[in-house]
Amino acid sequence: MATRRPVLSRERIIHTALAVIDRDGLDALSMRRLGAELGVDAMAVYYHLPDKAALFDGVVEAVYSEVDVDAAALPGPWPEMLAVYLRRLREVLRRHPHAVAVIATRPAYTASVLGPADRAVGRLREEGLTARSAMEITHACRAFTIGFVLAEVGAPLGGPTRAPREAISPADYPHLVEAMAEGYRPDEQYEAGLRAMLDGFARQQAAAGHVP
Amino acid sequence: MATRRPVLSRERIIHTALAVIDRDGLDALSMRRLGAELGVDAMAVYYHLPDKAALFDGVVEAVYSEVDVDAAALPGPWPEMLAVYLRRLREVLRRHPHAVAVIATRPAYTASVLGPADRAVGRLREEGLTARSAMEITHACRAFTIGFVLAEVGAPLGGPTRAPREAISPADYPHLVEAMAEGYRPDEQYEAGLRAMLDGFARQQAAAGHVP
């Protein structure tokens, strides 16, 4: 008789976990639910991953790997290179609204994340930035992007508010009402914020004499 | 005999919940634990709050109320006014590392949050900005601040990684190592990012002719 091959793998477990999160939210991901989705006893997962925290780490890495942009290979001056990378990051994060908060808080110190990050910093250095500036700028722009997507699509941690709150009357907030009258345009808003930050950093660099 | 006064109140429940989160983390906050901390049966809380989501909403509002800066009353040109407000926001968020992710994802549509926000937008309008620009700029800077604090002190959602991961060797990431050689200086980094974004927005406004 043929030797049986394993039905589970770290990869399949993690992708199924992300699928459950995307479909039903963070709270819906339990080890038992995950087992059911995989067609195995819930505890089978523990043979492949030590605990739920490790599962989350895998999910974070899986999402980052979707970004799949070799920033270091992009053409153009560094602000444009970073803009391409960051727009792509936003795009990927938007696809996983229920996972963004996890990604925002769990450190991703794995080769697949650090490698591209290191090469990106190297790329900025070739344009005259110090390693420190390169990382600061990247870090700040990533923080803006993650914070923006969190406000944009991030699922409320702890589940949606069900009970009606104290009613708010729009008449009390005339300026907010006017600002929102034209509707919410997240793409333009993100773009404006990204440009502001990159322009600001570019000018800081120029003022410091780091870019000729 | 004296009429008994209630031992619980919405206020006290919410502040105790925040205290538990601050002390032992988000996962430590259960309704039973909260009841124990309050010295009552766990289910007593349900008389004052409909469910755990409402409890989180209360926590978010409590943290925002700590900011307690009337942005509209601050002197100086708008970029400096916003900087004061945002530094204060970062300061408050840093005091509640385990709550930041909740604050970042739960909408806070309450009078105590919307009121100051509306007055702040009104203040920017007096300096020539449109309501729309004023809100965009505020929104972007807040996203940066929250994203930054999340990376800075945000507790990993799902608990800390316990099992050792695949070892990473610093030699593979020379640029990152160099960038971190001087240590991590979050205050300077935040300040640089904030200045970059505000300068960038100020220049966008000037270019659009909105500020004389």
Place this chain on the structure above:
DNA sequence: ACCTGAACACCGTTCAAGT
């Protein structure tokens, strides 16, 4: 090597009951 299933100490929420 890989998966199962019972067991333990927990969860959030509902609901009838107490005072």
Place this chain on the structure above:
DNA sequence: ACCTGAACACCGTTCAAGT
């Protein structure tokens, strides 16, 4: 009005056992 306590359908994790 305000709080209690049993009950229900869940959790994450450990561990011995199966194949």
